Amino acid sequence: MTVDLSTLVDTENGLINRTVFTDPVIYEQELQRIFARCWTFLCHESQLGRPGDFFTTYMGEDPVIVVRRRDGSLGCFLNSCRHRGMRVCRADTGNTKVFTCTYHGWSYDTDGKLKNVPYEREAYYDEIDKSKWGLTEVARLDTYKGLVFATWDPTAPSLLEYLGDFCWYLDGLVDRRAGGTEVVGGVQRWRFKGNWKLAAEQFASDNYHAPSSHASAIAALTKDVDKQVARLGRNDGAQFSSDLGHATGFSLGKNLEHKLLGRGFPRILVDYQLSIWDEVVERLGEDRFLGPATSGHANVFPNFAYLPGFQTLRVWHPKGPDEMEIYAWVLVDKDAPAEVKEAQRRFAQLTFGASGILEQDDGENWAEIQRNLRGAITRREPFNYQMGLGHEWTEDGRYPGRLGWYASEQAARGFYRRYVQLMEAETFPTEAPKGPAVRSGRPDNGGIR
Ligand code: FES
Ligand SMILES: [Fe+2]
Structure with missing residues (x-):
């Protein structure tokens, strides 16, 4: 409606x-x-100087993690575990190699990939396809002179056009x-x-x-x-x-x-x-x-x-x-x-x-x-x-x-x-x-x- x-x-x-x-x-x-469409402001680039630096915030009511990846680029992921939805990062800011969910321990790297599932062999019989269960990534992330923005909408105009x-x-x-x-x-x-x-x-x-x-x-x-x-x-x-x-x-x-x-x-x-x-x-x-x-x-x-x-x-x-x-x-x-x-x-x-x-x-x-x-x-x-x-x-x-x-x-x-x-x-x-x-x-x- x-x-x-x-x-x-x-x-x-x-x-x-x-x-x-x-x-x-x-x-x-x-x-x-x-909020699920517009370019929304995440943080300033100077907050994420080194690989592994992260900052947690929201896009609308959706919790997100903004992170400097190992290759130096910026990533932004939904801060919600693919298992039952807990935030996988509960700190405001910091530096890390992995984000480990505090509920059952699934952990994700700074590219959002699911890397570790506890008792993977015993509980999942080695049948879970981890490549399908990474963190949800924004459609696009871009910066304007140090200001970091992202959007969930792949059809949104570029950030530059959006700011116009x-x-x-x-x-x-x-x-x-x-x-x-x-x-x-x-x-x-x-x-x-x-x-x-x-x-x-x-x-x-x-x-x-x-x-x-x-x-x-x-x-x-x-x-x-x-x-x-x-x-x-x-x-x-x-x-x-x-x-x-x-x-x-x-x-x-x-x-x-x-x-x-x-x-x-x-x-x-x-x-x-x-x-x-x-x-x-x-x-x-x-x-x-x-x-x-x-x-x-x-x-x-x-x-x-x-x-x-x-x-x-x-x-x-x-x-x-x-x-x-x-x-x-x-x-x-x-x-x-x-x-x-x-x-x-x-x-x-x-x-x-x-x-x-x-x-x-x-x-x-x-x-x-x-x-x-x-x-x-x-x-x-x-x-x-x-x-x-x-x-x-x-x-x-x-x-x-x-x-x-x-x-x-x-x-x-x-x-x-x-x-x-x-x-x-x-x-x-x-x-x-x-x-x-x-x-x-x-x-x-x-x-x-
Ligand atoms: S909710 Fe994250 S591991 Fe279960
Ligand atoms: Fe005022």
């Missing part, structure tokens, strides 16, 4: 039925049609310096009540919440709180929405130093950004460095997100319709000095770690919304996604693609257009869904300044 999502999600008029965030049947459809026009913005995160990036400080994990899409759509499109939700955190981080909150409300930024569902929003402003200090960045991180100005501007250009490489929010469809500048990477793992688990990393430029990497790690924990002062504001909003959705009357009313409807543009000479003001919900509408398309399609769609027609060129009534 599948639900007709087009009756519940009306992106043309910016209305979404609340049951999309609560219905177990819709959730099951998401596992099948979103979002790559220009993503490069602001992963292609700033010649040495690329790495993660530091391990992976933080935490859970709370809240449908995964509440977090994904916020990171795709919601800067609007910052002046009210984060006012107290901004006060703790900066002296100039009134000025900062006013600035956030002034809408001096832009939002990009890919027809493929990915999105980002970012602030502008010509003075990088003021911009970062105004967000409470410690002096050492501000000085670092200023010190790499020439290198980054040469690679990405000034507009990209000042915008999407140093500020804002982003979500790669469906559930991989990051915050440029704060450098938190995260995955919103779905755990039922009303719960998610966050895995969070801290990303740094590999060429940065050690003390800058450490300062970045500490600042990311202070702001967007599990108990980070900004993270808590967001988590509380999502958890409370989810709690309220338990009410029968509450669920009857649609959510409003009408901000900026009819006020989008494209090709403004500085930023490519479909754009809107910083405070807009055009990217959320883009996220849900793609969501509906995938939820309805029997097979992986070959074309992106068509968004509304937009004017060409930036309107001159404010916005970017």
Whole structure:
């Protein structure tokens, strides 16, 4: 049974039925049609430096092991024993030659091949064909500048096609310096009540919440709180929405130093950004460095997100319709000095770690919304996604693609257009869904300044 999502999600008029965030049947459809198909983020390549290094995570609700094989390539396998389904690797990360199931002891090598079955002669009379009982492997695994992704769908487009026009913005995160990036400080994990899409759509499109939700955190981080909150409300930024569902929003402003200090960045991180100005501007250009490489929010469809500048990477793992688990990393430029990497790690924990002062504001909003959705009357009313409807543009000479003001919900509408398309399609769609027609060129009534 599948639900007709087009009756519940009306992106043309910016209305979404609340049951999309609560219905177990819709959730099951998401596992099948979103998470079993889309390219999902697994980890960063720097986590898997040596042969035998592994990291365990999830694709949707499916547990997986990502591993550096002996030949140096990366593999990704379902972390579920072919005998009775136990996870064959119960550690978060480590280095190994074999994965041995703790239930009855079947063991698999780093290519996923079944190597050893206890009492093979006595219990199986040497009749089990081990070559047929290896771990299930993903259809495809690929990396984009250090970011590791995989898909279960052999008909999915290539990773590069899947990311499409979002790559220009993503490069602001992963292609700033010649040495690329790495993660530091391990992976933080935490859970709370809240449908995964509440977090994904916020990171795709919601800067609007910052002046009210984060006012107290901004006060703790900066002296100039009134000025900062006013600035956030002034809408001096832009939002990009890919027809493929990915999105980002970012602030502008010509003075990088003021911009970062105004967000409470410690002096050492501000000085670092200023010190790499020439290198980054040469690679990405000034507009990209000042915008999407140093500020804002982003979500790669469906559930991989990051915050440029704060450098938190995260995955919103779905755990039922009303719960998610966050895995969070801290990303740094590999060429940065050690003390800058450490300062970045500490600042990311202070702001967007599990108990980070900004993270808590967001988590509380999502958890409370989810709690309220338990009410029968509450669920009857649609959510409003009408901000900026009819006020989008494209090709403004500085930023490519479909754009809107910083405070807009055009990217959320883009996220849900793609969501509906995938939820309805029997097979992986070959074309992106068509968004509304937009004017060409930036309107001159404010916005970017
Ligand atoms: S479930 Fe893994 S060996 Fe039995
Ligand atoms: Fe937030």
